[in-house]
Amino acid sequence: MPDPTWLPEVLREAGLQVEEYPGWKDRGHGDFGDIWGVVCHHTGNPPPGNNPGYIANHPTLGLCSQLHLSRSGVFTVCGAGIAWHAGMGSYPGLPTNNANQVTIGIEAENNGTEGWSDAQYNAYTAGVAAILRKLGEPASHAIGHKEWAGGSQGKWDPGGIDMDDFRADVDTQLKGDPIMSLTDAEQVELLQKVRKVHHELTYGFQSRVAGSPFRDTVAGYVLNSDAADFRNEQRLKALELKVDQLLAVLVPKAGA
Helix, strand or coil, rough: CCCHHHHHHHHCCCCEEEEEECHHCCCCCCCCCCCCCCEEEEEECCCCCCHHHHHEECCCCCCCCCCCCCCCCEEEECCCCCCCCCCCCCCCCCCCCCCCCHHEEECCCCCCCCCCCCHHHHHHHHHCCCCCCCCCCHHHHEHHHHHCCCCHHHCCCCCCHHHHHHHHHHHHHHHHHHHHCHHHHHHHHHHHHHHHHHHHHHHHHCCCCCCCCCCHHHHHHHHHHHHHHHHHHHHHHHHHHHHHHHHHHHCCCCCC
């Protein structure tokens, strides 16, 4: 996968507010290959070290995360190339001391002890879910910097967030798009069912009266019309059931 120049589009499609820092498309320490997932941080710095400009142009690191998340829940895309955000560390599934090349970093404006507003936390989980959905990865591919570098660097960010709870909330966001939870074969099967129902709705209610053996008598026409209406009514009920079954897959029940 090339550099994630899709970040603004993907985040906006998730209903999130996004700003773009000048020059972000050309900022970074080289180009991505495959992207494993997301590493979550808090800035930890007082102003001016907690703003998008600092993340885009860190005085010693240059680009130090692809995204900045404000306290009000606004994402700023700071760069599309590799960022120096993870440092030394290890985590199952990631190359030791080399997470920068395979992860997207998010720096959330927070000192780690002040708590998280609903606006910022909800944007955090929704943004991570949107990125993982684009990558085709599960919630387990979102980790905290403390999980990567707690031992090697003493990192503890994002402070005040239990990452298991965070991943559960990200997973809930991912399951909000049931199509993404289906396998390719299941999606093909579902599409075939939708096309069949569409065809039946479009062509299935044409009157059979014209082909009736009683079409030359008024009584036969009326009787056959009643029979056609009954058949159509039954077919409609059957189609409504099929549509309900499809909706049960496409739109899960609230709280499910």
